[in-house]
Amino acid sequence: MASFETNSTRFAAARPAGVFAYFLSGVIAQLVAWNDARATRKALNRLSDHELSDIGLCRGDIEDVAGHR
Secondary structure: OOOOOOOOHHHHOHHHHHHHHHHHHHHHHHHHHHHHHHHHHHHHHHOOHHHHHHOOOOHHHHHHHHOOO
């Protein structure tokens, strides 16, 4: 005979914490992506036009390479 436990209070407390952790990890991932794009944009903007040309870019390409804001 199969036995089923209908009392799920043991897992009810863990569910909100898991949802919050999932949400928080998404927020942190977005912040990391934003910061990476910011740092890339900043580094590329420091290069001269000649240096950008050496790596096959122009000033107009910086936003495409670094990601949109």
